[in-house]
Amino acid sequence: MKxxxxxxxxxxxxxxxxGNLFEAFDAVFDFAHLDYYKRNLSEAVLHCYKxxxxxxxxxxxxxxxxxxxxxxxxxxxxxxDKSKKWxxxxxxxxxxxxxxxxxxxxxxxxxxxxxxxxxxxxTLQEFDFFLSEIxxxxxxxxxxxxxxxxxxxxxxxxxxxxxxxxxxERGFERIKKTDHTDPVIE
Numbered sequence: 001m002k003x004x005x006x007x008x009x010x011x012x013x014x015x016x017x018x019g020n021l022f023e024a025f026d027a028v029f030d031f032a033h034l035d036y037y038k039r040n041l042s043e044a045v046l047h048c049y050k051x052x053x054x055x056x057x058x059x060x061x062x063x064x065x066x067x068x069x070x071x072x073x074x075x076x077x078x079x080x081d082k083s084k085k086w087x088x089x090x091x092x093x094x095x096x097x098x099x100x101x102x103x104x105x106x107x108x109x110x111x112x113x114x115x116x117x118x119x120x121x122x123t124l125q126e127f128d129f130f131l132s133e134i135x136x137x138x139x140x141x142x143x144x145x146x147x148x149x150x151x152x153x154x155x156x157x158x159x160x161x162x163x164x165x166x167x168x169e170r171g172f173e174r175i176k177k178t179d180h181t182d183p184v185i186e
Contacts, residue, residue, distance in 0.1 A: 021078055022172060025164070028072045034165040037072070038158060040065045041134075045150055048137035059139055066135050069157075070128060076160050077124045079167075080115035088112075088170040102159045103166070111163035118156035127153055 044062060047054035055061045088111065107114045122130075130153035137150075 021075065021082070024071070024075045025079065026168065028068060028075060029165065029168050031068055034161060037065075037069065037161050041069070041154070041157065041161075044134045044138045045154055048134060048150055054138035062135055062138055066131055069131055072161070072164065073124060073127050073131075073157075076115050076164065077119060080112065080119055082112070086172045088167060089173055090170070102155075102162045107159070107163065108166065111166045114156075114159045114163035118160050121156055122153055127157065130154075130157075 040062075044054050044065070053059055103111070103114065118127075130150065133150065
């Protein structure tokens with residue numbers, strides 16, 4: 001049976017060729033740095049509760065941000081189950097210093113846990129709806145208040161961004177099973 005390929009919708013990244021999960025993951029972080037994603041996410045959520053337009057001088061930036069984060073979520077959704085076939089390379093940094101403050105020690109050691117937990121709490125569609133709500137409420141065309149819960153999906157998304165940066169920094173190694181003993185790393 002032929003497997004369906006997931007479209008990560010990374011067309012906004014110049015030079016990206018569709019199809020490879022790990023290249024798509026790199027393309028998202030090549031497009032913009034972790035700080036860009038976290039700052040824009042936080043500012044857009046804060047603007048949902050204000051009566052001002054987010055990025056008033058250039059409001060279309062919120063749509064570029066939305067596209068990039070939606071692509072990131074699709075890649076993370078596909079990547080969450082890869083921990084059985086892939087392993088992160090060992091970190092060269094000191095394990096006592098966490099530069100990604102939202103992660104616990106266990107999540108720092110295995111960022112795949114963050115992805116698995118996030119998609120156990122919320123579905124891909126719920127995260128997409130959350131991002132749609134942020135775009136809608138940060139570009140107000142009316143004075144109504146948001147009835148949506150914008151904080152519950154925010155925290156796992158921040159953690160996924162931190163885990164994503166950690167995955168990108170460390171890189172992947174394929175786990176090769178030779179027999180029923182311990183797996184060997186290629």
